[in-house]
Amino acid sequence: MDKTDQRPTWDEYFLMIAKLAATRSTCLAFPVGAVIVKNKQVVATGYNGSPSGSAHCTTQGFCYPGLDSCDASKTMPSRAVHAEANAIAQAAKHGISTDGGSIYVTLEPCISCLKLIISAGIREVFYETSFNVGDSILVRDSFIKERLIELKQIEVSKHTFNRSASFLLNCVSTKNPSISLEFKDV
Numbered sequence: 001m002d003k004t005d006q007r008p009t010w011d012e013y014f015l016m017i018a019k020l021a022a023t024r025s026t027c028l029a030f031p032v033g034a035v036i037v038k039n040k041q042v043v044a045t046g047y048n049g050s051p052s053g054s055a056h057c058t059t060q061g062f063c064y065p066g067l068d069s070c071d072a073s074k075t076m077p078s079r080a081v082h083a084e085a086n087a088i089a090q091a092a093k094h095g096i097s098t099d100g101g102s103i104y105v106t107l108e109p110c111i112s113c114l115k116l117i118i119s120a121g122i123r124e125v126f127y128e129t130s131f132n133v134g135d136s137i138l139v140r141d142s143f144i145k146e147r148l149i150e151l152k153q154i155e156v157s158k159h160t161f162n163r164s165a166s167f168l169l170n171c172v173s174t175k176n177p178s179i180s181l182e183f184k185d186v
Contacts, residue, residue: 008160010040011126014104015156016164018083019128021045022106026056027080028063029071030107034083036091036122038101044094046087048080084113088120098122107131108151111139118148125151 008016014035022033026049036044050056057063063070063079070078081089084105091098099121103109108131109117117125130153132140143149156164 006159006163008156008164011104011154012156012160014042014102015106015126015128015154016160017042017045018104018106019156021047021083023047025049025083026058027078028057028069029078029080032083032105032107034087034103034105036087036098036101036103038098043096043098043101044087044091046083046085046090048083048086050079051081054079082110082113083107084109085116088116088122091120102126108153111136114140114143114149118143123149125149126154127151128153128155 014037018033018035020033021035022031025031025033025047030048032048034046035042036046049058057070057079062068064073064076067073067076070076070080084103087103088098101120101122102124103117103122104126106128108127108129109125110131114125140151144151
C-alpha cells in the first residue's frame with residue numbers, strides 16, 4: 001500500500017477526533033462527541049455531560065436518585081448537555097464564529113440540536129450513528145428539503161481504524177524497531 005493511502009480522509013480524521021472527544025463524556029446512557037470544523041481546522045469540540053458545575057452522572061453513579069441512566073425513564077429529561085450544544089457553547093465562549101462550519105458527531109443530532117446547529121450557521125453535519133426515528137425524521141428531512149442543512153452518515157474505514165488504534169496503543173514519535181505501524185486488518 002502506498003504511504004499516502006495510509007492517511008485517513010478528512011472526514012475520517014474529524015470523525016475520529018469526535019470519537020476521542022466522546023471519551024470525555026460523563027453521560028451514562030450515550031457517550032457522544034462533536035467537533036466543529038472550518039476550513040479543515042478544528043474550531044471547537046464538545047461531549048455530552050452534566051452542565052458545568054453540576055455533579056457528573058459517572059461520578060455519582062446515577063443520573064437522578066433511583067435512576068441509573070437518563071434513558072431508563074420516559075418522563076425525566078436528560079441531565080446532559082448534548083455534545084453539539086457543548087461544542088457550539090465552547091466556540092461562543094471563546095468568541096469563535098461557527099458560521100459556515102461543519103460539525104462531525106458520533107451520534108446523529110436530535111431535532112433540538114439540529115435546530116441549534118442551523119441557528120449557529122453550521123450547514124454540514126457528518127455523523128456516525130443514526131438516531132432520529134418517526135416524526136423526528138419528518139422534521140429533519142424538512143430542514144434538508146429547505147436546504148438549511150446537509151446531513152451525511154460516514155464511517156471510519158477498517159484500515160484507518162486499525163492504523164489509528166496502533167497509533168493510540170504505541171509510542172509513535174520515537175524510532176523504535178519493536179513497534180510496527182504495519183498491521184493486518186482484524
